[in-house]
Amino acid sequence: MKIGLDVGGTKTDAVAVAPGGAIAGRVRLATGWGPDAVIQTVIDAVASLRRELALPDGAIASVGIGTPGQVVSGTGRVVHAVNLGVDELDLAAAVAPALGVPVHVENDVKAAAIGAYALLGATGSMAYLNLGTGVAAGIVLDGALRRGPRGTAGEVGHISVDPHGPLCRCGQRGCIEALAGGGAIAERWSRPGALPVRDVFDAADAGDALARDLRHGLARGVAAAVRILVLTADVDTVVLGGGITALGARLMADVSAELGASAAASPFMRSLGLEERVALLPAGSPAAALGAALIGDSREPEEALARG
Amino acid sequence: MKIGLDVGGTKTDAVAVAPGGAIAGRVRLATGWGPDAVIQTVIDAVASLRRELALPDGAIASVGIGTPGQVVSGTGRVVHAVNLGVDELDLAAAVAPALGVPVHVENDVKAAAIGAYALLGATGSMAYLNLGTGVAAGIVLDGALRRGPRGTAGEVGHISVDPHGPLCRCGQRGCIEALAGGGAIAERWSRPGALPVRDVFDAADAGDALARDLRHGLARGVAAAVRILVLTADVDTVVLGGGITALGARLMADVSAELGASAAASPFMRSLGLEERVALLPAGSPAAALGAALIGDSREPEEALARG
Incomplete structure (x- = not known):
């Protein structure tokens, strides 16, 4: 199961994507403000999906995160995510230890493009x-x-x-x-x-x-x-x-x-x-979260990835 | 040896490109007006390069042609090449029998992009x-x-x-x-x-x-x-x-x-x-002719190609 998150200025949308590409579950929660709260939101969103779907240990293959702001090419670092109160943060490195799986970070619009392509x-x-x-x-x-x-x-x-x-x-x-x-x-x-x-x-x-x-x-x-x-x-x-x-x-x-x-x-x-x-795009489509989950498929594993 | 032609409104620029990518020879001649004269110009330009470089039979692997106007995707057909007096012409099919090698046709600006990339x-x-x-x-x-x-x-x-x-x-x-x-x-x-x-x-x-x-x-x-x-x-x-x-x-x-x-x-x-x-681009660079010669390298052989 791949997890994808769309971390928005007010809420975070999270989906679990089955190997065939179907969305197996979706949760939404409020996004915290500032680097520490954003990190916690990511960890909480993954935990929430894990509970929701009763996922056993090892069931999550990867976590992809779509975020506003700029993602430094080939890294998991976010800069100028003003909507999140984040000036600079290595988001992949910050959440990887708690999640224990590969983490990819992508700009939310780019993630939504991947997700919309798949959804449509x-x-x-x-x-x-x-x-x-x-x-x-x-x-x-x-x-x-x-x-x-x-x-x-x-x-x-x-x-x-x-x-x-x-x-x-x-x-x-x-x-x-x-x-x-x-x-x-x-x-x-x-x-x-x-x-x-x-x-x-x-x-x-x-x-x-x-x-x-x-x-x-x-x-x-x-x-x-x-x-x-x-x-x-x-x-x-x-x-x-x-x-x-x-x-x-x-x-x-x-x-x-x-x-x-x-x-x-x-x-x-x-x-x-x-x-x-x-x-x-149909209203309410989880394009960015889905795209974030799929990022690993369209990127070399050595890029923009932190292993927990 | 790959041959590349840039068929312009007034003159045609032709180069022979060695397997390593170096330009082995170059000729220029006036472009004829209208479909028949354009076909003849292409044939004459290849013959001229062949003479110039004393190329033996079989030395030419392919001919690429850059042309103004639109090239119908995946074909050797040129449409609306107003500068050449050509409304519609299957240029690849028309010259292939005389040339006896695979012929590729590409829009001249797209060919020049490939050529400039290589030249620079x-x-x-x-x-x-x-x-x-x-x-x-x-x-x-x-x-x-x-x-x-x-x-x-x-x-x-x-x-x-x-x-x-x-x-x-x-x-x-x-x-x-x-x-x-x-x-x-x-x-x-x-x-x-x-x-x-x-x-x-x-x-x-x-x-x-x-x-x-x-x-x-x-x-x-x-x-x-x-x-x-x-x-x-x-x-x-x-x-x-x-x-x-x-x-x-x-x-x-x-x-x-x-x-x-x-x-x-x-x-x-x-x-x-x-x-x-x-x-x-340095003045006088044979970008479009070089790019036309290289087209075969960046395109599947079954596309836009006519065999003589």
Whole structure:
């Protein structure tokens, strides 16, 4: 049994994956804040799954952990995971002694790309575009995750697509993340509310000018990311996931309209059939946790692995 | 000996590559116009190399052909090679009987990417960004050309990076090609001259406002392509080639200034060190012809191959 964890800013999603790839069990628990609490959350999540499934000793083959922030290539070290209160942590080394099995660590968006590919039964190449507080993609080429030597493969959030667009927190103007990131949208909306992007959609429907502008920007940013992923990596499909995709069909309608407009203007864009190549990850899918569990399959064992 | 041809709009560049990878001979000849003349050009170029090097019968193992236009994936068929006067042609099948060896056909930019990778002794991943009449890239990931199922990998020319930018011949606004393509620049410059982009650089130096705008657009477009290639595929380096790179250091200075400006504005962009990751292909390098010769090495023999 392989265990996969998606350690998010508020909750941790954990799955146990049977040798055939089926999800045998799933638990969710609150994520602690800061390095020590994150380490404890990982250990608790594995223990919880072990209890839930009554797993005997030796039944767990490996633990994969998806985490926000950057994972230093070829290591189990996490840096700048601001959502977790972690500046730098060798997560694999920290949890391996307690777990007693090989531990892999991967960026959560990259893990979700692997998981979405498996969940959707994809073949060929696929990009997973995560629309959360920030925007980033994971790219699976011919079944294998593209990491790149610096781990920046799929970092489409900080590509500028409008020199006169809104200022991005990264310092550039018109980045895809400045248009389509939940954090950037909430900041520009700047009204109280638990679900600011949903509020923006509702207010846009009611005719609010700022909301219409922000909502259009979101669709423009997502459509730009889709075009970039297809025209650079030639992925067959782009799967959308992350918090903002809770908007479901309302989001997809906007993105389709945006892709449709460029297809109407350009025979070349029309020939790409982009509207048919974008799909939503079903809500609640454990893509990142599943992907984290599967990481060991797509990586050499000597990489990014600590043995307990 | 492997033969590689770069069939261009005006001339055809042909090289013979020894088993170790060294270029044993090179000839250039004028390219004929239209399907029949292109077929004859290929046959003449191979015959010319054979004479030049006094190659005995059986000395040629394969012929690879780089061509403008689109090569239908997994075939030797060329479509929309407008520069050659070819709308559709099974080039591999047409020349194989006369040549009597396996023939591979590849898009010229993709062939140049393979050739540049070999010529520069690159390791890891590299993008070759071709700045000619149009703009397109070839992407080599961990030593292997990324083609993609639809052949659109690296087609960064038609990614829009400015919704208010110039209209592109593809129908969109602000495409990288509309900013940085030699054809688009010459059209907007619209003054007579054999080397319009060089004229634009000279006029910009002399203070002409339109020329300064066009020259700045070229640098913006190239810098945008570099950022997109690095932030999508995480290539180690981006190598610039194609007709416009005859401007050499003048072009590089502009591109570096543009990359430097985004690095100054954004710590994230600065962390990528893009200025150090862009290089010029040396002028006159037979990258596309060499790459065409090497194609057989990076492709399964049953693909895109016709036996004479």
